[in-house]
Amino acid sequence: MRGAYSLSRPRVDGPVVLxxxxxxSGSLKYLTFSRYLAALPPGSRGLVELSGGSSALALDVLGRERGVPTVALTDAAGEAxxxxxxxxxxxxxxxxxxKLWEHALAYEREGWCWPRQLTNAAMxxxxxxxxxxxxxxVRERxxxxxxxxCGFGTGATLVGLTRVFSTGGFTVTGLQPAPGRPLPGWRTWAHQNLGPEDLFFAHHQRVPLDTAAPASDxxxxxxxxxxxxxxxxxxxxIAHNAREQVPAYVAASSAQA
Known part of the structure; x- marks a missing residue:
């Protein structure tokens, strides 16, 4: 299991990055959905989800691994x-x-597996x-x-990490995008939620959220x-879809050699 994690500290005295x-699939969603789909209902015609980002990419890879198609329900920017x-x-x-929800319901009625990531507490x-x-x-290394x-999207990663890490004495924070500066896969709880049905609703008063400074990604x-x-x-x-960078101190050492 440990081989699934790529961890490093890009800068001396800087943060550690997962x-x-x-x-x-290029994101941590692969770990989450692979566990969810371990119990893929027999005879499922395919996978469908409301996503224009990491979730759809993970389901696409997992669908191909299982020999079933994947449909992403999103907007034009999401498709791009x-x-x-x-x-x-x-x-x-x-x-x-x-309307995206209606499409997903129609696929589900036709036998497609819809994880319902925005409302499914099993995530x-x-x-x-x-x-x-x-x-x-992390404790060992x-x-x-x-x-x-971590970034705040559906909230499943944030809540799962909080449950596990807080019992070990860690503090976990979810980061929302800066006002007027949307980021792919992130949302702002006050303005983008499904109310009581939302996966994060039962946790929003006790799981801390903060707001990011304006950033390009x-x-x-x-x-x-x-x-x-x-x-x-x-x-x-927790960098959901970032790829490892050469640590600055390693690059500096190489340049001096």
Missing amino acids: WGGALP YLRAHGFQGQVRHADSIA VACVESWASALRAH FPKVRRVV GFTALMDWARRQARPEEVLV
């Missing part, structure tokens, strides 16, 4: 992102969440299953780490937040 981009990142499935558009348990091994790995930060926002903390070397950044 590089989700090293996984087969998916195609640019190698999505091979079908994409259907709609101009509102309500949290899927995250917990890989977060427990991650915590042990980076014992200084005491805080965890989620990884930059997370790293900026971590570096602004009093002790950035104690922070673990």
